[in-house]
Amino acid sequence: MNNPIYFNIHTHVFSRYCAPDKFLRVPLPKTLDPFAGFIKRFLEGGLSQKLIQLIARRSGSSLLERYIQFIQIGTQQSQNDVYGIMQNAYRSLKPDIRFVILTMNMDYMDPSHSYHLNINGQLKEIERLRLTYPNHVFPFLGIDPRHLQGQQLVNWAKDYLDRGSCFGLKLYPSLGF
DSSP: OOSOOOEEEEEOOOOTTTSOTTOSOOSOOGGGGGGHHHHHHHHHSHHHHHHHHHHHHHHTOHHHHHHHHHHHHHTSSSHHHHHHHHHHHHHTTOTTOEEEEEOOOOTTSOSSOOOSOOHHHHHHHHHHHHHHSTTTEEEEEEEOTTTOOHHHHHHHHHHHHHHTSOSSEEEOGGGTO
């Protein structure tokens, strides 16, 4: 095999807009629940990220550094921005790597109201990403049966598959279904 093609078969490109306001649940007192949106916006701010990075570097904690990287990547403006970071990280290893991007319907992760981008909005961004990088981006449709059921779910998924916007389905049993 002269020129093998490499795939990363499990990637996500969620931006901060895809995640519900209370996505990063941590064991805090319930009295802080009303401040979840504020905490999320604070963590997304450039100044707070620089401060957290400084603390992480000085503490020498690799776990803290991983959390910081998670916050930095996850607080990007768009899924295209997250993809760009991922693409650059792989460029030095394999410049022509392909990515299977797994979408996830986060609409049912939190029963309280949230201002996040719903699954259809997330998929519109993914479709644009696929059109921009047709030889490198291969999205899979994240299925949550709480979204639609029966023939409605089949028709919804079939539409994305038939258009070539998605190449397969991803079920998330670890989320309870």
